[in-house]
Amino acid sequence: MKVIKIDKNEWASGLEKLRSAYELIGPVKEKFYHAFQPLESGQQPDMDYINTRVSPKYVIYPQSELILECSLNENDEDYKIYKEPEKEYTPKAILGIRPCDADSFSLVRRNFDTEEYKDPYWLRAYEATTFVGLACDQPCPTCFCSSAGSGPYSDSNLDILLADNGDHYLARVLTEKGEKLAAAAGWSQDAGDEADQQIDQKKQEAESAIQSRVNTDKLASQSLLDLYEATDAIWEKEAFSCINCGTCTFVCPTCWCFDVQDEVSGKKGYRIRNWDSCMYPLFTLHASGHNPRGTKVDRLRQRFMHKLKYYVDKYENGIQCTGCGRCVQLCPVNIDIRRICNMLNSYDPESCTCEVTAS
Amino acid sequence: MVNPYIPYPVRIDEIKTETEDKSLKTFKFVFLNPEDEEKFAYRAGQFAELSIPGLGEIPIGIASSPVEKGFVKFTVFKTGKVTSYLHSMKEGDIMGIRGPLGNWYPWDLLEGKNVVIIGGGFAFTTLRSSIIYMLDPENRKKFKDIHVIYGARSPGMLLYKEELEQWAARDDLNMHITVDGTDDPEWKHHTGFVPTITEQEAPAGTEDTYAIVCGPPVMIKFTQPVLDKLGYTNDRIIMSLENRMKCGIGMCGRCNIGKEFVCKDGPVFTLKQLNQTPKEY
Numbered sequence: 001m002k003v004i005k006i007d008k009n010e011w012a013s014g015l016e017k018l019r020s021a022y023e024l025i026g027p028v029k030e031k032f033y034h035a036f037q038p039l040e041s042g043q044q045p046d047m048d049y050i051n052t053r054v055s056p057k058y059v060i061y062p063q064s065e066l067i068l069e070c071s072l073n074e075n076d077e078d079y080k081i082y083k084e085p086e087k088e089y090t091p092k093a094i095l096g097i098r099p100c101d102a103d104s105f106s107l108v109r110r111n112f113d114t115e116e117y118k119d120p121y122w123l124r125a126y127e128a129t130t131f132v133g134l135a136c137d138q139p140c141p142t143c144f145c146s147s148a149g150s151g152p153y154s155d156s157n158l159d160i161l162l163a164d165n166g167d168h169y170l171a172r173v174l175t176e177k178g179e180k181l182a183a184a185a186g187w188s189q190d191a192g193d194e195a196d197q198q199i200d201q202k203k204q205e206a207e208s209a210i211q212s213r214v215n216t217d218k219l220a221s222q223s224l225l226d227l228y229e230a231t232d233a234i235w236e237k238e239a240f241s242c243i244n245c246g247t248c249t250f251v252c253p254t255c256w257c258f259d260v261q262d263e264v265s266g267k268k269g270y271r272i273r274n275w276d277s278c279m280y281p282l283f284t285l286h287a288s289g290h291n292p293r294g295t296k297v298d299r300l301r302q303r304f305m306h307k308l309k310y311y312v313d314k315y316e317n318g319i320q321c322t323g324c325g326r327c328v329q330l331c332p333v334n335i336d337i338r339r340i341c342n343m344l345n346s347y348d349p350e351s352c353t354c355e356v357t358a359s
Numbered sequence: 360m361v362n363p364y365i366p367y368p369v370r371i372d373e374i375k376t377e378t379e380d381k382s383l384k385t386f387k388f389v390f391l392n393p394e395d396e397e398k399f400a401y402r403a404g405q406f407a408e409l410s411i412p413g414l415g416e417i418p419i420g421i422a423s424s425p426v427e428k429g430f431v432k433f434t435v436f437k438t439g440k441v442t443s444y445l446h447s448m449k450e451g452d453i454m455g456i457r458g459p460l461g462n463w464y465p466w467d468l469l470e471g472k473n474v475v476i477i478g479g480g481f482a483f484t485t486l487r488s489s490i491i492y493m494l495d496p497e498n499r500k501k502f503k504d505i506h507v508i509y510g511a512r513s514p515g516m517l518l519y520k521e522e523l524e525q526w527a528a529r530d531d532l533n534m535h536i537t538v539d540g541t542d543d544p545e546w547k548h549h550t551g552f553v554p555t556i557t558e559q560e561a562p563a564g565t566e567d568t569y570a571i572v573c574g575p576p577v578m579i580k581f582t583q584p585v586l587d588k589l590g591y592t593n594d595r596i597i598m599s600l601e602n603r604m605k606c607g608i609g610m611c612g613r614c615n616i617g618k619e620f621v622c623k624d625g626p627v628f629t630l631k632q633l634n635q636t637p638k639e640y
Contacts, residue, residue, distance in 0.1 A: 067364050070412045080412045080453040081368045081391075116623070117363045117608040124360075224617055228637045257612030260605045262415045269413030271364070276611070283613050284603050284639075287439035292602060292616075292639040302615075302639075310618035 005191040014185030026095035055253035068271035089128040099154040100322040104253035133158040142325030147213035150322040153203035226349040239300040241333040246277035248327035366410040366455025367395040379515030403488040407458030422484035424491035479574030510553040554581040564591030596630040
C-alpha cells in the first residue's frame with residue numbers, strides 16, 4: 001500500500017480525467033442538506049460536508065429497482081416469461097464517502113452474498129463501484145463509529161482513503177481498484193516517508209474527538225430470548241414514543257429489507273423491488289389477517305434485536321451498525337440506538353434491569 | 360451468477376377443485392423447458408414461489424412428491440390477491456415457479472424410524488408429498504410403522520379424497536381420517552378433533568418415533584400436550600411454519616423468527632428449535 005499526495009487543484013483536474021471511465025458520485029449540497037448525487041460535468045463534490053442526511057446505500061441498492069420484466073402481449077413468443085432486464089453496470093466512483101458509510105456495505109454484503117444465493121443486482125453494482133473515502137476529522141456529537149466496529153479513519157471497505165491536510169489530501173491507495181482510479185486521474189505524487197505517520201497521527205486525533213460510544217462486549221453472550229423477553233425493562237418503554245414512521249430504516253446505511261411488487265404498464269409486466277421497513281405493520285401481515293409482529297412494540301423490538309443481537313449471533317462479526325448516528329439525529333421522538341445498545345449489553349435477566357446510561 | 364429471482368416458466372396442465380366450498384384447488388404444472396424440471400429437484404417439505412407475471416408471487420408448499428415425475432403440484436387456498444387471481448386461471452395458462460425453497464422434513468434422520476404424520480385442514484399439502492414419498496416401493500422399506508392422522512371440518516373439506524381412501528385400504532400404513540362433524544350416515548372414518556384422535560390412535564413416543572405436525576394454530580396448540588403425554592420429546596416433534604415472504608431466499612428480511620429465516624433456515628423446525636426462538640409466526 002502506498003500513500004500519495006493530491007494537491008487540491010490536482011484533485012479537481014483529476015476528477016475531470018476520470019469522467020471518461022467512471023460515473024462520478026459525490027456529496028452535493030441540496031437546499032438544506034447534503035446528498036450523494038451523480039456529478040455533472042464540471043461539478044465538484046463538496047468535500048467540506050459533515051454528513052449526508054440519507055446514506056449512499058442507494059448507489060449500490062436503489063430505493064426502487066426493476067429486477068424482472070416480461071411481455072404481456074399474447075402474440076409474443078415469450079409472453080408472460082419473466083426475464084432479467086438489460087442493465088449496464090458502468091464503473092462508478094463514490095467520492096468522499098465517509099468510512100462509516102463505506103463499512104456499512106461490508107455489513108450488508110453478508111445478507112446479499114451468501115453461500116446458497118447471490119443477489120446479482122447488489123453484487124454487480126457493488127463490484128462496479130470504487131470507493132474513495134474521506135476521513136472524518138470533525139465528528140458529530142451523534143457519531144459513535146469507533147465503538148461500532150468502524151472509525152473516522154476506517155479503511156476496511158475503501159479503495160482509497162483521503163485525509164484532508166490543508167491544501168492537499170494524503171491518500172492511502174488500498175486496493176487494485178484504487179490504484180486504477182488514481183492512475184486514471186493522474187494522481188501519483190509520492191507523499192514522502194512521513195505521510196503514513198501523519199495519517200496515523202490525524203487518525204488518533206479524530207478518534208479522540210469522538211465523544212459518544214456504545215458498549216457491545218456482552219451482546220454475544222446474552223441470551224437471545226432473555227433480551228427478547230425484556231419487555232418491561234426495555235421494549236415497552238422504548239416503544240412508547242415510537243410512531244413507526246420508519247425514518248430510522250430509510251436513513252440507515254445498513255438497513256436492507258425490501259419488498260417485491262409487480263406492476264403492469266401497457267403490454268409489459270414489471271417486477272420491482274423497493275426498500276421496505278420493519279416498522280410497518282404490512283411488512284409481516286399474513287393474507288389471513290394474522291400478524292406475527294402486530295404491535296409497535298413488536299416492530300421496534302425487531303429493528304433493534306436484528307441490529308444488536310440477531311445479526312451478532314448469525315454472523316459473529318459485530319453489530320449491524322457502523323455508528324453513523326443518522327437515526328439518532330433524525331428520529332422524531334429521540335429514540336437512541338446507543339441507549340438501547342447499552343441497555344441490551346447490560347441487561348441482567350435475574351433482576352430484569354439494565355443500566356440506562358445517558359448517551 | 361445464477362439469478363435467484365427468475366421463475367421457471369410453466370403451463371397449467373390441470374386444475375382440480377378439492378373441497379366442497381371450492382376454496383381449495385390443486386394446480387398441476389408442467390415446465391415449458393423440460394430441463395428446468397431437473398433444476399427444480401426437490402425434497403418433500405419444501406415450498407416454492409408461484410409467480411403470476413404482472414401480479415406477484417406467493418409461497419406455497421409443494422404438494423407433489425419427488426417420486427412423481429413430469430409435473431409439480433400445488434394446492435392453493437383462495438385468500439389474497441395472487442391466490443384469488445390464480446383460482447380464476449385456466450388450464451393452458453402460462454405462469455412461473457421459483458424454487459424449490461427452504462429446507463425439508465429430515466428424511467435422513469427419519470430412516471429406520473416410526474413416523475406419525477398429524478395434519479389438519481389445508482396444511483396437508485407437503486404431508487401428501489411426504490406420504491407419497493414414503494410409500495414409494497423404493498422407500499417404504501426405509502421406514503418402520505407409519506401413522507397418518509388427518510382431519511378436516513367435514514368430509515367435503517378433506518383434500519385428496521381418492522388418495523386418502525387408497526391409503527386407508529393399505530396394510531403398510533395406519534390411516535386415521537377424521538372430521539369435526541358430519542351428518543353423513545355412510546361416514547366410516549373418525550369423528551372428532553385431531554388432538555382427540557391423536558390421543559386415541561398415535562403410538563407412544565419412543566426414541567424411534569417422530570411426529571410431523573402441520574395444521575392450523577389451534578390444532579397445534581391442543582395436539583402438543585397430547586404428544587407430551589404420549590412421551591414425544593420436543594426434538595422428535597417436527598413442524599412446518601409459514602410467514603409472510605417475498606424473496607424466499609433469506610434476503611428481504613420479513614419472515615424471521617429471531618435470527619432464523621422461515622424461508623431459508625425453515626420452514627421445517629423441531630419443536631426444540633422453536634423453543635429457542637421468539638414466537639413471531
